[in-house]
Amino acid sequence: MQEKICDIRSDATGFNALAALSEKAKALLFEKVDLDFQDCTFFEANMAAPFYAVLTKYYEGMNVVTPTNIRSDIRTILQKNRFLCELGFCELHDSNQTTLPFKRFKLTSGEQFSDYLDQYMHDRGIPKMSDGLAKKFRQSLFEIFQNATQHSQSEQGIFVCGQFFPKQHRLDFTIADAGIGIRENVRRFWKNEKINSCQAITWALQGANTTRQNQPGGLGLKLIKDFLRLNRGKLLIVSRYGFYEFSASGESCRKLKHDFPGTCVNIELNTNDMNRYTLKSELTSSDIF
């Protein structure tokens, strides 16, 4: 059988397409599936992470997935970022060094994720950022990665991928999982099956809300929003039917037509940011406690 792949961008249309593709995997068992890229003229490299979350749904049914008819420019970028290596293609050298390659991590791989960032955030085409900006960015990525390890229950792990767009002064980093989604966690916490995806995302983003029992938490996403507001970057959270966007100009959540199989968070960093983040704070323990 054959499934057509259209343009995949980090927007609602792109995620809807991926979610629709995922839904088609539900009834499939032991099939050979050709993913036909003939109509795909643009594939944002960082979207490899949520794309892999979708592929795991095909793999669950022991289906064999083969990409076909990929335009050479798209194939090149997806070989450079190693996504297509997961599907049998060879790796191509990333001479511009603008990719943070696709990688799968187990839920217990916080330290390996740190090694990954050490390896790919330094001395490559990734822009020279101030120490403060680079630290805030890394902290944000760890908050998201660790949230996924704690809450996703993604048996297939966590998938990450990044891409630097030099002309736009933009660095997109995407962390996806194929887990239960924010909605399921919030529904269990409140013992309410009627909470929908956007309501769940909204709750998770409010103040100190967390689904952890008997422990304060829930600050991570709030800190990221505060940082991105200053940076004039963007935050995207897609979880099941919910599509949430945040930028300095506002925030919104809308319902997707299809069910994305897990959660995906994309941070879009404005690399042209001249703000200073290394504050010489005067705070002492007694000021804080």
Added chain:
Amino acid sequence: MREKVIIRVIDTIGSNLCIASEDGQKVFDKTVPLLQTGKHVVISFDGVSMLISLFLNAAIGQLYGQFSEEEIREHLEVTGLAGDDMEILQRVVENAKRYYTNPEKYDKVWATLEGEDEE
């Protein structure tokens, strides 16, 4: 002057990455009995290369569930954090104080909320 007991975070968790809740729990578990016996505890973050709120919630935020603000202010100290990390700690502490002031799940409207149908 009371003796200070120093808890070196990197020795306690065996890493210079303060990113996991489980590691924060190790620091918490080490701190609680010392505070219970009235010791002055210094949590040293010297040598830490990465710190996030998830870790601090477990390591320090949780203390507000066991001790009063006065006890913590009097007996606990942190060292070795950069200014911007101290600001994260401040947010974590404010958050924890709010949480333990009202440990009941506030905003109970969520228990009965009905959203648009999804599968």
